[in-house]
Amino acid sequence: MQLKEIQELIRFVSKSGVSEVEIENNGFKIVIKTPIVTSAPTPQLVAVQTPQLISQPVVAATQPIVPAEQVAVATSSPKSGENSRFITIKSPMIGTFYRSASPEKPPLASVGDEFKKGDVLCIIEAMKLFNEIESEYAGKIVKVLVDDASPVEYDQALFLIDPA
């Protein structure tokens, strides 16, 4: 399934009022859940690609709204066409992914941000220790692939970047 198709699917599900959609096709599985709270239903995407499985919790509507472009896709191959030069930055460790150094601070890396090699893009917390994850590349953030405060595993794709 292409990234564009997934985005269209999310928009469709959020408008339709359906609370949960599961699609399985050729070794790829996607689950889209919409929280049951009403006013601004925010589709929470839980993408699962077999055999790699980390089930991510369904986010309640009271939590920060998940921007539409935030897609948790566990794939490491860059998309075809104009996207072929993009690189995924993967997690070097296991733990909980945080976008900012603390809840009041702004995210370390957002879509469109430019960064240098060695810049801290995110925090991964493991065993009560907060690890600053530095970038090996210089470039621009194209997509943030993981939700704030969600568990990540070794080699999990965190950011899609356009390298300099």
Place this chain on the structure above:
Amino acid sequence: MKLFKKILIANRGEIALRVIRTCKEMGIKTVAVYSTADRDSLHVRFADEAVCIGPPKSADSYLNIPNLISAAEITNADAIHPGYGFLSENAKFSAICRKHGIKFIGASPEMIEGMGDKASAKDTMKKAGVPTIPGSEGLLSNLGEAKKVAKKIGYPVILKATAGGGGRGMRVVWEEKDLEKAFDSARQEAGAAFGNDGMYLEKFIEEPRHIEIQVVGDQFGQACHLSERDCSIQRRHQKLVEESPSPFMIPELRDKMGEAAIKAALAVQYEGLGTIEFLVDKHRNFYFMEMNTRIQVEHPVTEEVIDYDLVKEQIMVAAGAKISGSNYFPNLHAIECRINAEDPFKGFVPSPGKITSFHSPKGQGVRVDTHVYSGYTIPPFYDSMIAKLIVKARTRPEAITKMSRALDEFIVEGVKTTVPFHQRLMKDENFKNGNYTTKFLETFDLSE
């Protein structure tokens, strides 16, 4: 007793599958961990959740304690089953689990350390009244002491590294004139391999049988035994075939060995499943060799003859269940053949690669514990065992016949396996007569 809700299995391959299966039956959720080389492994698919814990090298993944603990934390596992090998007898890992409030389904760090140090383990056993091999009192301080002890107990003797394993840091010495050279080279090898060149000396038991007793101890000071397994068929200290009961066993010997094994377990207040390994000489004298504080590869042999799920027992005891205290005796005969991806006619050289066709034997009394399947690629980073073939029957001759039949049905294409070796073994007259010791394979015909 409070049963666990979720167990993380810190292992891979067939043992990870084995533990996952019992957890499913017990209603316990499972977390599989895997290196990037094991993405397509069966244990990953059978578990409820899976976490990638590192790159292919074991040191960076299956032996990586921080990654394993992190994986347990993000999945909220309340216990870790370490399987066998890897970190199953790592005192540091057991301690770190304890520190993080995760139950380690295995021995305590104190127990692991006590039994891991071969010289002090032997001392503990001696004090408990378990027969041990005559030898030096603790570590040898110098060559002079080695000479004295060797003279007293009589040649041949064997020099052993206290931190040793897998046959390293060991030298057999037949005469006094060879002692000095052996002592120096063994010490050097031990220092290089284990970072500890402490040596001790024992009487070398010629042509012994390796017979081990399975024990279980609970958290309430009780211990019992589940009879023996004969594991004498070995190549370079690696077991290839195991069976229960031992063809060399007689009821009086089993009672004596069982009693000694229980004494050993109680002496260290052992909790969980453990195995006491003994060497048995031709006069049926038995001597403590070592204690393994984990579940063993060959545990299915005991499971089949006493009809018991040993992994379930491990989990129950770890959760605080009491054992009945009764001993268990084999009422059937079982044999296990370890099927490795190795070429037996080329010195057992490993044969990793893609299994293009896999058909395992079936039928009454046949059990196959495996993680491989048709189309699976055996990664070159880990051990070469791809399956365990276990048969059970009412008598030993029937078990051997059944094993022969099962081996003939075992099809593995794409890689070489040790199936042809086992087929030849099952037809060997000495094996069929139960006439074998740990020296057996040295004279076994391995020509194509």
